[in-house]
Amino acid sequence: MNKKLITYDTGNCDPSRVGDELGISREEIDGYSEHFQNALTQIKKWDADGTYGFLSLPEDNPAAREAVEIIGSAPEDLDTFLHLGIGGSSLGPIAIQKALDNSLTQKKSTPFKRVIIHENVDPEGFSLHADSIDFSRTLVNVVSKSGGTIETLALLTATFARMKKTLSPDKLAEQLIISTENPDGVLRKLADEYGARVVHLPGNVGGRFSILTAVGLLPAAAMGLDPSTLLAGAAAMRKACYAADSHHDPCFLSALIPYLLAQRGVNIHVLFPYSDLLGGFALWCRQLLAESLGKKVNRKGEVVHVGQTPMASIGTVDQHSLLQLYMEGSDDKFFTFFEIENFRSDEPLDDLPHPKLEPQHKRGLTLGKLLNAELRGTAEALASEGRPSTTFRIPRLDAHVLGQLFYFFELSTAYAAELYDIDAFDQPGVEASKKLTMRYLRGEA
Amino acid sequence: MNKKLITYDTGNCDPSRVGDELGISREEIDGYSEHFQNALTQIKKWDADGTYGFLSLPEDNPAAREAVEIIGSAPEDLDTFLHLGIGGSSLGPIAIQKALDNSLTQKKSTPFKRVIIHENVDPEGFSLHADSIDFSRTLVNVVSKSGGTIETLALLTATFARMKKTLSPDKLAEQLIISTENPDGVLRKLADEYGARVVHLPGNVGGRFSILTAVGLLPAAAMGLDPSTLLAGAAAMRKACYAADSHHDPCFLSALIPYLLAQRGVNIHVLFPYSDLLGGFALWCRQLLAESLGKKVNRKGEVVHVGQTPMASIGTVDQHSLLQLYMEGSDDKFFTFFEIENFRSDEPLDDLPHPKLEPQHKRGLTLGKLLNAELRGTAEALASEGRPSTTFRIPRLDAHVLGQLFYFFELSTAYAAELYDIDAFDQPGVEASKKLTMRYLRGEA
Numbered sequence: 033m034n035k036k037l038i039t040y041d042t043g044n045c046d047p048s049r050v051g052d053e054l055g056i057s058r059e060e061i062d063g064y065s066e067h068f069q070n071a072l073t074q075i076k077k078w079d080a081d082g083t084y085g086f087l088s089l090p091e092d093n094p095a096a097r098e099a100v101e102i103i104g105s106a107p108e109d110l111d112t113f114l115h116l117g118i119g120g121s122s123l124g125p126i127a128i129q130k131a132l133d134n135s136l137t138q139k140k141s142t143p144f145k146r147v148i149i150h151e152n153v154d155p156e157g158f159s160l161h162a163d164s165i166d167f168s169r170t171l172v173n174v175v176s177k178s179g180g181t182i183e184t185l186a187l188l189t190a191t192f193a194r195m196k197k198t199l200s201p202d203k204l205a206e207q208l209i210i211s212t213e214n215p216d217g218v219l220r221k222l223a224d225e226y227g228a229r230v231v232h233l234p235g236n237v238g239g240r241f242s243i244l245t246a247v248g249l250l251p252a253a254a255m256g257l258d259p260s261t262l263l264a265g266a267a268a269m270r271k272a273c274y275a276a277d278s279h280h281d282p283c284f285l286s287a288l289i290p291y292l293l294a295q296r297g298v299n300i301h302v303l304f305p306y307s308d309l310l311g312g313f314a315l316w317c318r319q320l321l322a323e324s325l326g327k328k329v330n331r332k333g334e335v336v337h338v339g340q341t342p343m344a345s346i347g348t349v350d351q352h353s354l355l356q357l358y359m360e361g362s363d364d365k366f367f368t369f370f371e372i373e374n375f376r377s378d379e380p381l382d383d384l385p386h387p388k389l390e391p392q393h394k395r396g397l398t399l400g401k402l403l404n405a406e407l408r409g410t411a412e413a414l415a416s417e418g419r420p421s422t423t424f425r426i427p428r429l430d431a432h433v434l435g436q437l438f439y440f441f442e443l444s445t446a447y448a449a450e451l452y453d454i455d456a457f458d459q460p461g462v463e464a465s466k467k468l469t470m471r472y473l474r475g476e477a
Numbered sequence: 478m479n480k481k482l483i484t485y486d487t488g489n490c491d492p493s494r495v496g497d498e499l500g501i502s503r504e505e506i507d508g509y510s511e512h513f514q515n516a517l518t519q520i521k522k523w524d525a526d527g528t529y530g531f532l533s534l535p536e537d538n539p540a541a542r543e544a545v546e547i548i549g550s551a552p553e554d555l556d557t558f559l560h561l562g563i564g565g566s567s568l569g570p571i572a573i574q575k576a577l578d579n580s581l582t583q584k585k586s587t588p589f590k591r592v593i594i595h596e597n598v599d600p601e602g603f604s605l606h607a608d609s610i611d612f613s614r615t616l617v618n619v620v621s622k623s624g625g626t627i628e629t630l631a632l633l634t635a636t637f638a639r640m641k642k643t644l645s646p647d648k649l650a651e652q653l654i655i656s657t658e659n660p661d662g663v664l665r666k667l668a669d670e671y672g673a674r675v676v677h678l679p680g681n682v683g684g685r686f687s688i689l690t691a692v693g694l695l696p697a698a699a700m701g702l703d704p705s706t707l708l709a710g711a712a713a714m715r716k717a718c719y720a721a722d723s724h725h726d727p728c729f730l731s732a733l734i735p736y737l738l739a740q741r742g743v744n745i746h747v748l749f750p751y752s753d754l755l756g757g758f759a760l761w762c763r764q765l766l767a768e769s770l771g772k773k774v775n776r777k778g779e780v781v782h783v784g785q786t787p788m789a790s791i792g793t794v795d796q797h798s799l800l801q802l803y804m805e806g807s808d809d810k811f812f813t814f815f816e817i818e819n820f821r822s823d824e825p826l827d828d829l830p831h832p833k834l835e836p837q838h839k840r841g842l843t844l845g846k847l848l849n850a851e852l853r854g855t856a857e858a859l860a861s862e863g864r865p866s867t868t869f870r871i872p873r874l875d876a877h878v879l880g881q882l883f884y885f886f887e888l889s890t891a892y893a894a895e896l897y898d899i900d901a902f903d904q905p906g907v908e909a910s911k912k913l914t915m916r917y918l919r920g921e922a
Contacts, residue, residue, distance in 0.1 A: 123798065136601055156753065156822060159580075193824070307602075318798065329805075341788070343786070349564070355906065360771050361785075377604040378600040379600055379635035384627075384634050386663065399631060402627070409910045409914030413913050414910075461801040462797075462804070464858035468858050
């Protein structure tokens with residue numbers, strides 16, 4: 033497979049376009065040559081010694097084969113795949129589903145007519161999903177690395193109640209998969225109790241970096257996608273990034289530019305795909321950036337409170353919602369656009385009834401061309417107000433490209449953490465809320 | 478109808494809970510008594526003289542009757558209602574649909590099995606919707622106040638191409654509704670050309686304040702909801718807010734607290750419903766706040782660049798995505814939680830297999846109780862880090878409550894604009910992007 037890679041355009045960060053206040057000059061970037069070399073060396077070391085397993089997932093990853101085997105051998109009378117998980121266990125699968133589980137995709141055959149990913153403990157949201165499911169024809173996949181995530185255990189409890197109404201114990205065992213790592217976790221014990229199949233998640237891959245483990249690959253296979261194509265895209269990106277010999281490498285730049293802007297008070301990073309179907313990817317990315325880079329303490333133990341707030345916008349919709357603020361509000365935002373160059377379907381607009389366009393402007397015009405003209409118009413308008421942006425160009429939305437994007441942003445996040453000198457792989461800030469929730473549940477508060 | 482109103486809890490803004498740095502004291506609030514009186518007087522004046530029509534929409538609004546009449550008289554062989562619009566013409570209908578167009582709602586009968594709201598010119602997103610539609614059985618409602626919104630005209634062009642394939646001119650006229658205001662707009666001319674019914678939108682109601690016009694009420698009726706219940710909720714809220722005799726009025730406080738925090742560098746306002754079904758409402762609210770309050774220039778003509786960036790989070794999902802950053806990142810965020818007190822359905826969790834909970838803690842536990850315990854745990858954890866929040870308590874998610882919420886936030890936004898001394902009702906910042914897009918389309922850039 034020799035597929036095109038995504039490209040990264042940083043032109044709208046240049047001082048000639050956005051002015052000196054937030055423009056990033058070549059000289060400034062050139063000051064980070066050594067940072068780049070050190071960071072890449074560190075990352076390759078982590079990859080080689082297995083410290084952070086996400087780095088090597090594109091290569092020699094048995095999860096793809098296992099996913100295909102599980103889906104291929106599922107009982108023939110099943111038609112629904114229900115994926116239960118939250119955060120790192122749901123956002124990746126949702127990103128894949130939104131982009132690729134549709135009629136525009138070349139999919140392999142799968143027994144599953146639909147894949148439902150359910151993440152929240154909102155009882156109304158649960159009811160809307162669960163009431164639409166015939167559990168006698170459903171394969172349930174429960175995903176929690178620790179095996180103790182309270183939301184996932186709660187969803188499993190509510191789901192069990194419904195499964196037990198329609199399934200014998202044998203059937204229940206056959207229609208339940210537990211994806212987990214911790215051999216002492218609650219989930220693992222439940223798997224043994226019910227005789228469910230266990231899918232082992234690797235211990236050295238954190239939740240928000242787990243999309244290329246069974247967490248993402250098993251639901252992808254259930255959607256009829258080929259998990260190996262996602263891996264091939266990630267492998268192509270890994271190869272390109274590892275071959276980089278300068279700090280002008282796109283992946284490093286995608287970390288450096290927002291980092292430099294953060295030093296000047298740019299606290300918000302807007303992820304701005306001009307694509308409905310990349311909406312899930314933007315939310316996956318939002319978690320990756322927020323949890324990895326939002327940190328109180330750096331590696332020296334200094335209190336730093338770093339981390340831009342990532343937010344997800346969709347073009348053109350949010351031109352009619354947030355652009356007014358982006359243009360005129362505080363000067364605290366950096367924009368990352370995503371442009372799709374070739375659409376899997378398009379609609380002619382030669383007859384567009386717009387008073388400012390003559391027939392010759394409309395000849396050959398399509399929805400896709402309008403969409404991308406609006407992206408460029410918006411990026412340029414923001415630049416004219418001194419607001420910098422970069423643009424990813426995506427040759428075509430498919431599994432290979434999605435694999436590239438996942439890997440690119442994971443590596444970019446690792447680069448950013450090196451620049452901030454923080455640990456990208458922990459999340460100490462979420463414990464307090466868990467403890468207080470327990471106090472409420474125990475009636476102590 | 479004598480329904481409960483939503484309540485507003487500001488306890489987690491008190492200096493005793495969040496400390497002095499971002500805590501808001503009663504004394505500070507008491508300094509705004511005159512601002513409140515002046516703002517309410519101004520708002521009532523606008524209401525009385527019709528300057529801003531959204532204020533009086535809950536009373537004597539013919540759009541509800543018209544919506545019911547249109548839906549009730551729709552040809553019997555139709556089964557799909559397709560709503561085309563963007564921004565102010567889509568976010569409100571989507572908020573209603575997400576919250577209420579489901580099996581949990583007591584709905585009136587409607588001929589329409591499904592309502593599809595399509596807003597974006599992404600050709601792939603359009604294709605996924607349009608390919609699923611049988612246009613011979615579809616009523617198409619095209620919504621643009623100005624009648625010249627390029628995205629909506631483009632969607633109409635692509636939709637026309639498909640309608641014309643299956644419909645005679647007579648049928649096409651019967652199955653097309655044009656919702657617009659401008660008598661000289663392109664849409665209005667198209668309506669005349671094709672013989673479509675025109676639904677008139679009021680001239681003194683801006684797009685993002687238009688949810689209680691036909692923009693929201695017509696699709697609501699198509700969903701089988703009673704538009705008059707939305708209006709009744711809004712009317713109850715209007716009455717309560719107009720009767721306020723002190724600056725401790727919840728609606729004024731909901732504007733004042735974020736305003737005071739913005740003066741201390743709190744640039745981000747997180748809208749944080751603990752409800753999947755309020756996700757659309759959060760996006761509606763995000764537009765309302767961003768477009769109304771994100772302004773470069775105040776009424777004195779001074780360059781101020783005001784406006785917090787509103788972002789939408791969903792609990793508990795975003796505890797596993799953004800909470801790490803909310804707890805440990807920059808101290809630039811204010812949180813508005815939404816808690817639903819009574820759920821339309823719930824699931825028992827007496828069997829929840831969690832090692833830290835004893836049987837007596839789980840007796841009577843439900844998904845809903847877990848959800849709300851997590852909300853309280855999270856708000857308290859944020860407060861313990863000095864990060865302030867407020868909480869709306871919603872008695873039950875229904876059309877009356879949604880009407881209350883819409884009106885409350887519209888009025889709150891008007892109060893906020895008075896505090897900032899800006900015009901809440903214009904959006905000058907979006908023009909530059911439109912002009913540049915035209916240049917791209919005309920081949921001039």
